[in-house]
Amino acid sequence: MKKDFKTWFASLPAVPGVIASGVRQPNGKWGGFSDEKNFPVEKIESLLKQFADLHEPLAAAELPARWTTWVFEYGQLRFVPRPDQWLLLLVVSPETEAAQSLDRLSEIFLAFPVK
Amino acid sequence: MDADRDYLAAAGDAFVWLSENAWQIHTATEVAQALAAVETAKIQLAVLDVKPAGIGIAELIRRLRQPQLKIVVMAGTVTEEMRAASLAAGADLVLEKPVSPEGLKAVFQNFCELLGWAVPSPNLETLRNVGITDLIQMECQAGNSSVLEIFREHSLGRIYIEQGQIIHAVCGELAGETAFQKLLGIAGGTFELRDFELPPERTLNRTWEYLLAEVGRQRELSDLRGHTGGMVSGDAVSTEPAGSAAELLICAGTGEALYQWQCADAAARLKLLQNIAHRAEALILEIQLGKLDRLEIQLPDGRAVLQPRADRLIFARITAPVAK
Numbered sequence: 001m002k003k004d005f006k007t008w009f010a011s012l013p014a015v016p017g018v019i020a021s022g023v024r025q026p027n028g029k030w031g032g033f034s035d036e037k038n039f040p041v042e043k044i045e046s047l048l049k050q051f052a053d054l055h056e057p058l059a060a061a062e063l064p065a066r067w068t069t070w071v072f073e074y075g076q077l078r079f080v081p082r083p084d085q086w087l088l089l090l091v092v093s094p095e096t097e098a099a100q101s102l103d104r105l106s107e108i109f110l111a112f113p114v115k
Numbered sequence: 116m117d118a119d120r121d122y123l124a125a126a127g128d129a130f131v132w133l134s135e136n137a138w139q140i141h142t143a144t145e146v147a148q149a150l151a152a153v154e155t156a157k158i159q160l161a162v163l164d165v166k167p168a169g170i171g172i173a174e175l176i177r178r179l180r181q182p183q184l185k186i187v188v189m190a191g192t193v194t195e196e197m198r199a200a201s202l203a204a205g206a207d208l209v210l211e212k213p214v215s216p217e218g219l220k221a222v223f224q225n226f227c228e229l230l231g232w233a234v235p236s237p238n239l240e241t242l243r244n245v246g247i248t249d250l251i252q253m254e255c256q257a258g259n260s261s262v263l264e265i266f267r268e269h270s271l272g273r274i275y276i277e278q279g280q281i282i283h284a285v286c287g288e289l290a291g292e293t294a295f296q297k298l299l300g301i302a303g304g305t306f307e308l309r310d311f312e313l314p315p316e317r318t319l320n321r322t323w324e325y326l327l328a329e330v331g332r333q334r335e336l337s338d339l340r341g342h343t344g345g346m347v348s349g350d351a352v353s354t355e356p357a358g359s360a361a362e363l364l365i366c367a368g369t370g371e372a373l374y375q376w377q378c379a380d381a382a383a384r385l386k387l388l389q390n391i392a393h394r395a396e397a398l399i400l401e402i403q404l405g406k407l408d409r410l411e412i413q414l415p416d417g418r419a420v421l422q423p424r425a426d427r428l429i430f431a432r433i434t435a436p437v438a439k
Contacts, residue, residue, distance in 0.1 A: 038403060046401065054394070058412060061387050063432075066413040070398065073405025077398075091402075106413075 005112050012105070017096025019075060024048040026085035039091060047077070048089055055081045067106045080106045116142070116149040117164040122212075126162075126219075133223045136305060146170050146178075153179050157261065157308040160226060163206075165190035165197055172197075173204035180205045183257060185229050189222075247299055247306055248327055255279045255323040260311035265298050267305070272298045275314040281323045283314035291318035292326070299330045328374055332363060361417065362432040364388075368425050384430045392423030 012021045013033050022032035022044035032044035058065045070077040076099060080088040088109045092098035117123050127140040141156055143149040146167050152158060165188050167175050176186055187208045188201040198209045208229055213219040231253065247265070251274065254261055258279035265271045265286075272286030272294060284295035319326065364384045365374040375381050395407040412419040417434035 043401065050394075050397075057387065057390065061383055063387075063412055063414060063419055066415065068413070069411040070395075071408045071411065072399075072402070073408065075402075075404035077402070077404075103413075 008108065008112075012090070015098045015101060015105075017093045017098030018090065019093060020044055020089075020091040022048050022089040024052055024087040024089075032089075044089060044091075048087060051079050051089070052087055054079065066110070069102065076102070078102050078106060080109050082110060116144070116146075116161070116167065118144055118167075119164075120144055129219050130223060130226075133220065139305075139307065146175060149175070150178060153181065153184065157310070158184060160185045160187065160230060162187045162189060162226075164188075165193075165201070173200050176201065176204040176206050183259070187226065187229070248330065250306070250308065251276070251281070251323065252327060254308070255281065262309045262311055263306055264309055265301060265306045267301060271301060273314075274298060275311070276323075277311065279323070281319050281321075281326055282317045283319055285314075285318075290316070292321070292329075295319065295326060296330060296333055300333070331365070332374055332376060361434045362430070364428075364430040366428040368427060370428070378430075385428065388421055388423050388428040388430055391421050392428065395423055 009021070009023060009031070012018055013035055019036050020032065020034040020039045020041075020043070022030060022041075024030045030045055030048050032041045032048075034041050034044060054068065055065050058068070065081065067078060067080040070079075075094060076092050078088075078090040078092070080090075082088075086109075088106070090098070090102065090105060092102065117126075123142045123144065127142055130138055131140055141152045141158065143152055146169060149161070149163070149167075153161065161179055161184055163172065163175060163179075163186065165172050172188060176188070179186060185208075186206045187210060188197075188206045189210050189212045190197060191212055193209055193211050201209045208225065210222060210225060213222045247263070251263065254263075254276050256279070260277045263274040263276065265273070272284065272289075274281060274295060275283040281295070284291060284298060286294035286297045289297060362378050362384075363374070363376040364372065364378045364381055366372050366385055366388065370385055370389070372381050372385070378384060391410055395410075399405075399407060407423070410421045410423075412421070414432075417432065419430070419432040422429040
């Protein structure tokens with residue numbers, strides 16, 4: 001997954017409307033990008049840590065999430081968990097190309113080969 | 116009722132405005148007019164000047180008194196003697212006449228509380244819907260018989276209530292529950308309560324509690340469908356057609372379940388909503404993207420939407436439409 005994924009992940013900031021993006025690996029390592037002063041990369045790490053465990057209680061409540069979207073007034077947070085414990089975070093502005101593309105980007109992330 | 120025509124006109128206009136056109140005001144400058152209005156129209160609240168011409172206030176209250184009528188007496192300055200006499204005669208409230216816009220709003224709020232009606236919010240549609248549903252609830256709880264006619268320029272339909280039970284609804288060519296739902300979903304309409312008359316047919320036999328709860332459920336579902344399927348304005352979180360409702364739970368902010376439908380474990384859903392609300396509070400401070408509107412969960416067979424608002428906790432699950 002690594003090379004193709006790195007290339008794809010690096011291309012995400014080019015999508016108009018992406019505020020920040022981050023990914024957490026199964027071993028806890030993480031990487032991120034942010035284009036906004038108000039959204040430093042440390043925040044991405046914090047969010048990835050906080051939400052890495054969100055999908056377990058959802059699954060326990062018979063809500064096996066393919067992804068979750070937190071819709072705020074001025075932006076959306078999309079968390080996409082993979083069965084192999086990779087976790088993607090996208091922060092996008094509303095009514096932008098990025099917001100329109102969230103489902104497609106999530107599907108691409110889920111479809112990357114495991115190895 | 117007040118002898119001062121200018122005051123009557125100004126106060127009437129103000130209450131119509133404050134109620135967002137939901138209130139219908141009848142005015143009277145003389146006792147005979149007031150008595151006639153209460154006899155002929157379904158008046159729910161009478162507001163009286165403390166010094167009606169030619170008759171004492173206590174006598175006027177006694178003549179007006181009806182089981183469903185609330186009576187408020189207003190005076191420039193309220194004395195203890197005046198208050199005691201009015202209350203003893205059967206008035207529900209004695210208030211000072213407001214002299215400022217703020218005072219008028221406070222009086223309006225007192226009236227709403229007296230009637231057990233929600234104080235209108237700035238949302239017109241909500242106000243009108245709340246007004247109609249509250250009125251139906253009051254009529255049913257009181258065991259009344261009446262006909263509620265709904266207008267928007269012309270008459271749109273009627274709801275027949277007999278001895279506290281909703282027995283018939285008609286809206287154009289629609290009748291029964293479909294008509295009832297449609298009438299209560301009309302935005303921008305006004306309504307009028309009329310004396311009961313026998314309907315041409317009886318199309319409703321469910322309890323009024325069920326019918327009103329169903330209206331609330333449909334409204335919530337409609338709101339949530341806007342978020343979970345179809346054309347969400349601009350943000351395009353969802354691009355698929357709306358599916359079918361599979362589960363719904365609506366709780367008060369305190370956690371009390373107000374409505375549940377096909378919810379196998381409401382306690383677990385509530386716990387999840389509270390968990391999400393807790394996380395949302397932390398998120399709002401951390402990321403500064405404004406208030407949380409909702410959490411959407413994409414499921415293998417549909418979507419779930421959680422709205423942890425301060426006054427309402429809502430959980431809805433909608434299954435994706437089956438591909439043809």
